[in-house]
Amino acid sequence: MQAVTDAQGRRLELRRLSALDKLRLFKAAGPALAQNQPWLGMAVLACSVAAIDDVPVPLPHAEALIEGLVQRLGDDGISAVAAALATNFTPAELVENAGNSHGTPT
Numbered sequence: 001m002q003a004v005t006d007a008q009g010r011r012l013e014l015r016r017l018s019a020l021d022k023l024r025l026f027k028a029a030g031p032a033l034a035q036n037q038p039w040l041g042m043a044v045l046a047c048s049v050a051a052i053d054d055v056p057v058p059l060p061h062a063e064a065l066i067e068g069l070v071q072r073l074g075d076d077g078i079s080a081v082a083a084a085l086a087t088n089f090t091p092a093e094l095v096e097n098a099g100n101s102h103g104t105p106t
Contacts (some may be wrong), residue, residue: 001050007081011079013051014084017044021059028061045081046070052077 002014017025025047026034033039046069049057062068070078 002084004080004084007076008074010077011051011053012049012077012080012084014048014081015050017048024031024059024061025066028063030063032064042070042078045078045085046073048081048085049073049077058084063072074090 004012004014006012015021022044025040025043029036029040029043033043043066046066047059049069051057052072057069060069073081
């Protein structure tokens, strides 16, 4: 499991969200927020955190829990997760995901 340290010195263990995790995230977000790309992007970053300072963080199953996790991580945590995930893609994953934003046919 990959870990990163944020600007506050917290150790954040990261998980790669599975297809099922993403499906559950869409369900927790609800139909309106699942279509809101900025909100969903922030939610995916937050939900990629498996533990904070070795304390497990369960995958949130409701909108309020997702927002609570975003608040708990704050800008420093979210930025650290984003940077770690951006540099952790293999070339094959980058090619596979290129251009596959919402609404893009695959």
